[in-house]
Amino acid sequence: MALPKILVLGAGYGGLMTTVGLQKELNQQEAEVTLVNLNSYHHVTTKLHEPAAGTLPSEYAKVDIDSVLDRNKVRFIQDKVTQVDPDKKEVQLDGGETLSYDYLVFGLGSAPETFGIKGLLDHAYFIRNLNGARLIREHMEKAFAEYNTLEEKRDDLLTIVIGGAGFTGIEYVGELVDRLPELCREFDIPREKVRLVNVEAAPTVLPGFDKELVDYAVKYLEERGVEFRISTPIEECTPEGVILKGGEKIDAATVVWTGGVRGNPLLEEAGIETARGRVKVDEYLRAPGYEDFFVVGDSSLIFNEEERPYPPTAQMATQQGQYLSKNLVAKLRGGSMQPFSFDLKGTLASLGRGSAIGIAFGKKFFGGKASFLKRVNDWRWFYLIGGLSLMFKKAKF
Amino acid sequence: MALPKILVLGAGYGGLMTTVGLQKELNQQEAEVTLVNLNSYHHVTTKLHEPAAGTLPSEYAKVDIDSVLDRNKVRFIQDKVTQVDPDKKEVQLDGGETLSYDYLVFGLGSAPETFGIKGLLDHAYFIRNLNGARLIREHMEKAFAEYNTLEEKRDDLLTIVIGGAGFTGIEYVGELVDRLPELCREFDIPREKVRLVNVEAAPTVLPGFDKELVDYAVKYLEERGVEFRISTPIEECTPEGVILKGGEKIDAATVVWTGGVRGNPLLEEAGIETARGRVKVDEYLRAPGYEDFFVVGDSSLIFNEEERPYPPTAQMATQQGQYLSKNLVAKLRGGSMQPFSFDLKGTLASLGRGSAIGIAFGKKFFGGKASFLKRVNDWRWFYLIGGLSLMFKKAKF
Incomplete structure (x- = not known):
């Protein structure tokens, strides 16, 4: 049988x-x-914003399927x-x-989910998988590298527009904020020349999330130079950047869409x-x-x-x-x-390496404690699929 | 007066x-x-092949002019x-x-010096200064990142043509050989898909250099997968790659010209x-x-x-x-x-991190010893312009 x-x-x-x-x-x-x-690997979607920003080598955001499957029991087809x-x-x-x-x-x-925004599929990048995440990072770094090679400086090379201020958008912005000092040092670029603009159609960042936590995140990121455009849909994405509702045009070499799935x-x-x-x-x-x-x-x-x-x-x-x-x-x-x-069980959003916000065990968490919980949660996933040995291999302590 | x-x-x-x-x-x-x-910095030309390959952060290939000048004695104008x-x-x-x-x-x-080769100034990259070196690296990395995002695989994205097998060309190829395993790991690319092709019009690599040393370098690099095209001028550089004399066409996303000044x-x-x-x-x-x-x-x-x-x-x-x-x-x-x-006093060419060839004190040196002498020579330069403190800051021991 x-x-x-x-x-x-x-x-x-x-x-x-x-x-x-x-x-x-x-x-x-x-x-x-x-x-x-x-692919021959599982990518850790909740960590893709890190290789996308360049704060984590991709090996920590993926797990070789071979390392968790018992091929005597499961057939794997790539x-x-x-x-x-x-x-x-x-x-x-x-x-x-x-x-x-x-x-x-x-x-x-x-x-x-592009909500029918013109040009988005053609000109924006997406944090959907590891290949796409790495391409965003390399595209951004090449734009930074190009900046000082030009006689006529193009500030759009140093402008990154992030469409969507949901979880992925905010976590990616948080990583970028962490990455920028290193990028500016490596490419001899003054930090104040770099613009991070997070555009969100909804009337708040992290729609549906606790207001106190949202305010903490916005303050944290704004203090680190992030510009927010809230209640502002993107009308069009072009090869030069984005056009926002109301007419504001932002020239940006890098546009990353995190607005929904x-x-x-x-x-x-x-x-x-x-x-x-x-x-x-x-x-x-x-x-x-x-x-x-x-x-x-x-x-x-x-x-x-x-x-x-x-x-x-x-x-x-x-x-x-x-x-x-x-x-x-x-x-x-x-x-x-x-x-x-x-x-x-809870909801946690990181704001870069050392900070996060979230709700867990029915309580609100901010900053370093939330960041720690977030990391424990990442570790838990590795533990669930590959036990302690995978957890120790992939966790960045 | x-x-x-x-x-x-x-x-x-x-x-x-x-x-x-x-x-x-x-x-x-x-x-x-x-x-x-x-620029506000001196770039260390003999080290530019390292940031160009991505084996060294650019801070080790530059010296802030402010850190070596006494502004009471010298006026500096950028x-x-x-x-x-x-x-x-x-x-x-x-x-x-x-x-x-x-x-x-x-x-x-x-x-x-392009020797009138058509398309070289428009389509090739040059290791001439730090900005150009970093751009080569980022261009190459973006090409590697793009490879796995495409449904139809484009092998030219993983092909690097180096025009010129003089000192800069050979040293750059040596660094690339060192960098490739890391690049392949980061971007999930099989090493055998990557091609490094060094094209030289003269009948030998390192023209004018001692034959025994040249043979050592060629063997070392060929064993690590480098393809040489000797006695083969580049006829034309196009957006798709290069066309060699004799008609061979090499599709390559990255063409780096080191053929002369x-x-x-x-x-x-x-x-x-x-x-x-x-x-x-x-x-x-x-x-x-x-x-x-x-x-x-x-x-x-x-x-x-x-x-x-x-x-x-x-x-x-x-x-x-x-x-x-x-x-x-x-x-x-x-x-x-x-x-x-x-x-x-001598002539040394590195072949990546751990090897080099050269002549110093009237003797031939190969491998690790030559590599050590080469590094000592780098240190000497930092010492000459900025004393021990600069040397300890910039030297990678």
Whole structure:
């Protein structure tokens, strides 16, 4: 008798946590588990703002999949998923292979939400994966290097516009603030020539976050030279920079968009009902109408008790992965599935190397203490997927 | 009575050594010494291949002029020299100032010699100053960063063509060989995808150098993956790469030209007789026909006993500066000038961090020993201009 096939797409928080959980619980006679991922590594999305700013070498923001998988229990395929067919129960890979499944775990992450802003996809950079993060850093450094080679100085080379003041935007700005002194020293650039402009359409930075924490973050970053444009949508992104609503034009060689994410387009293409590309999953994380199609991470949409969607976070994806691996094991063994419930443990946003803000254990944290909690949280992730040895390898103490 | 005015143009090896020498010997009542330099720092030309490859932060390849000048004795002007008039005895600066002099020391360095190769000035990079060196590094790193972001892989992004296998070319290639493992790790690039191609028109690398040393260098670099194209002139440099004589086309995102230097164009523009821009100076380092116009460094041309020109080197420029400061002091004090004679102490070329080749004390040196001598030589330069304290600050032990 053929073993049931569990196919996991994507080695993000959700997919990798599911896979590692299955690998721990199942023996080789219970199921055939396959993981597909574009790269040979998992990138730590919550740390990508660090290699993007240049404050962390990329090896600390990635984990080789080989280092956490037991290849006796899990087959790993490095390839790109090009199509998902939930009716045929098949997945197409770019390399030509067709994979069939009994259970599919879709964790292929998000696509950037540009809100129809003209020119954004062509001229802005995105902190979406490690390749993109490193490219931002190198683009910015090349612009800084170019500055002093020109007879006619171009100040736009030293201007960085960050679109979006949500978590990624604020954390990236915080890292840039930390990086600038080193960059200015290396390239003989006066600090006051460099502009960091954070543009946000909503009436506040970190929309939805506690006001006292938001005020702390804004003050901290403004004191370090960051300019905020709040309640100010970007109208257009051009090769020269951005044009803001109201007409302000900011010449900037580097524009980074962190303004939001939508679900992975493969889901819509598969005919699954989505809202901004995300699938409103049922209590077992299943796509509507399917018994065997689970969605985790950024492409899943879950509502809280006030019927508002939870933002897509690593915390959510991790819990989904932990939940799903347990439930799939139960199901394979003839048990019943339990409904998923999200347990919000806290929310932390870093403001560079030494500071952060956030809520944890029902309390507000600021500065160094929050920064420490944030780091502990990073370490926890390495521990969850690779145990103590991975944690000690990847944690920067 | 007005003090005699000594004007030094350029804070390279020749100009800075002259200035530091004058500052040591003269008191404020003897002369008015002015130094003009484009940047606020002296760059260490013999180390520029290191920041260009990314093996050394730029602070170790530069010296703040303020840190070696005594402002009570020397006036420093940071500006660009736009014109020299040896008949009016005046120098024009870009900022608008006109400086007059009684004695001029011209040490403004070289311009690249492109031998008329089409497209070189537009599409190649040059290791001429710190700004240019850093730009090469950032350009190369951005190309590496871009590689994995593209669906269609472009191997030219990982190809670096080095035009010229003289000292600068070979030393730069040596540094790149050292840097590549780190670059490949940081950007997730297989080392075998990266190509380093060193193209030289002459029938050997390091033309004019001892054959046994040349063979050592070629073997060392070839074993580390460097491809040489010897006796192969570059016909054209394009936005896509280079076209070699014979028709071979190499697609390369990064082309660095190290193929030679000519004298500073300001000399020809001043009506002074030059050969490839360089001035054949007399035994007192004076331009022909002038009693008060001294040329040091890359723009000066000096012949050895076999009537062959010495190559322009830091060693030559340093000795010229030491000589000239002593002679100017003698002259100011009513003494007579002594003729200059060059004392070739040795020649060393590094092959990356741990290896070098060269001749010193009449002996050949290879590998680690040569590399150590090379470093000692770097330290000596810091010692000469700034004493022990500068040496300990700038030397990487």
